Amino acid sequence: MQALYYVGPERLEMRDTEEPPLAEGESRVRIQATGICGSDLHAYHGHDPRRQPPLILGHEAAGEVVEGALAGKRVTMNPLIVCGRCDYCLGGRQNLCSHRTMIGMTRPGSFADFLTIPDHCLIELPDTLSSVTAALTEPAATALHGIQRLERTLPRPLAEAAVLVIGAGAVGLLVGLMLHQRGVRKLRLADTNPLRRQTALELGLDVFDPGKEKPGDDTFEAVFDCVGAAVTRDMAISAIRPGGAIMHLGLQDNNGGLDVRAITLKEITFLGGYTYTATDLLATVDLLDSGALGDLSWVETRSLDEGAQAFADLVAGRTAAAKVILLPS
Ligand SMILES: [Zn+2]
Ligand SMILES: [Zn+2]
The missing domain is CATH 3.40.50.720 (NAD(P)-binding Rossmann-like Domain)
Structure with missing residues (x-):
C-alpha cells in the first residue's frame, strides 16, 4: 500500500509499504478521507517526542472496513485506543485512560491506503454522511x-x-x-x-x-x-x-x-479539554449528519500523494481552509 511517512523534521515521503498485519480483535479499514490535524503539524516540525520518525501520521479518518467484524461497513474511528478497565474508562472518561495509545502516534496512522485498528474504536456511519464530512468527526468531537x-x-x-x-x-x-x-x-x-x-x-x-x-x-x-x-x-x-x-x-x-x-x-x-469520550464521538457523528452545522464545504480536499505539499502550505498559512483532508487514491 501507499503511505505518507513522516521521516524527519519537515520531511514527508510517500512510500510503498506492507499492509500492517491484522491482530486478534482488530479490523482493516480502507481509508477514504483523512484530515491533517494541528498535532500532525506539530509532529512534522519535530516538536512531539511521542511521534518518532519513521511514522505514518494521521488520526482523523473515515473509510470502509475490508476485513474484521464490521466488514463492508463505512466507519469513522476513535483514534484513542483505551483499555476499558481502568478507573477513567469505567467512569466514562476514556480520554484520560491510564493505558491509552493512539493511531498516528504509538502505531501507524491514517495517511495511508489502509490501517488496522481495534474493533471497539470503530463507529459505523449513516449512509447520508459523506466520508469527507465524517473525517471531521475527531476535531468536531x-x-x-x-x-x-x-x-x-x-x-x-x-x-x-x-x-x-x-x-x-x-x-x-x-x-x-x-x-x-x-x-x-x-x-x-x-x-x-x-x-x-x-x-x-x-x-x-x-x-x-x-x-x-x-x-x-x-x-x-x-x-x-x-x-x-x-x-x-x-x-x-x-x-x-x-x-x-x-x-x-x-x-x-x-x-x-x-x-x-x-x-x-x-x-x-x-x-x-483533551479530546473526547466515545459518547462525544457518537453525538458528533449525529450532529454532522443532521446538517445542523450548515454547509461544511469549507474543508479542502487533496490527494494523499500531495500530502507533503499540503503540510508545507498549512505551515506557510497559504490555505484558507480550516481543514485539509487527504484522499488516498
Ligand atoms: Zn486531531
Ligand atoms: Zn482505561
Whole structure:
C-alpha cells in the first residue's frame, strides 16, 4: 500500500509499504478521507517526542472496513485506543485512560491506503454522511467535548453568554459553528490569518483580527482558546469577565501567558479539554449528519500523494481552509 511517512523534521515521503498485519480483535479499514490535524503539524516540525520518525501520521479518518467484524461497513474511528478497565474508562472518561495509545502516534496512522485498528474504536456511519464530512468527526468531537465541559461550570445557559473563540482553525471554527447552532448570539471569533477570517466570515460568524482590534477587557463570560499560545492565554485572561470560564483546547506552546493574579482576583475557572469520550464521538457523528452545522464545504480536499505539499502550505498559512483532508487514491 501507499503511505505518507513522516521521516524527519519537515520531511514527508510517500512510500510503498506492507499492509500492517491484522491482530486478534482488530479490523482493516480502507481509508477514504483523512484530515491533517494541528498535532500532525506539530509532529512534522519535530516538536512531539511521542511521534518518532519513521511514522505514518494521521488520526482523523473515515473509510470502509475490508476485513474484521464490521466488514463492508463505512466507519469513522476513535483514534484513542483505551483499555476499558481502568478507573477513567469505567467512569466514562476514556480520554484520560491510564493505558491509552493512539493511531498516528504509538502505531501507524491514517495517511495511508489502509490501517488496522481495534474493533471497539470503530463507529459505523449513516449512509447520508459523506466520508469527507465524517473525517471531521475527531476535531468536531474535541470542540463538542470542550463546549460541554465549559457549559457545566457556567451559572446560566451558554446561549445567554458573550463568548469569544480564539483561533479559527478547524477546532475553533467548529466551536464557533456549534455555539451559533446552540443559539449563542454574542459570539466573536479572533484569528490573525486573513484567509481563515474570510472563511469564518462567509459562514456568517463575527470574526476580527486580534492584531488590529482588542477583544475588550472583562467582556466575555466564556472564552475558548483554540490556539493555546502565551499570547492567546493572555488575551483570554484579559477578555474574560470576572467569574467567567476559559476552555483551553489548543496546544501551540506550553508556557507563559498565565497571569495567576488575574485568575485569582477575577475568580476565573480555567479548564483544560483533551479530546473526547466515545459518547462525544457518537453525538458528533449525529450532529454532522443532521446538517445542523450548515454547509461544511469549507474543508479542502487533496490527494494523499500531495500530502507533503499540503503540510508545507498549512505551515506557510497559504490555505484558507480550516481543514485539509487527504484522499488516498
Ligand atoms: Zn486531531
Ligand atoms: Zn482505561
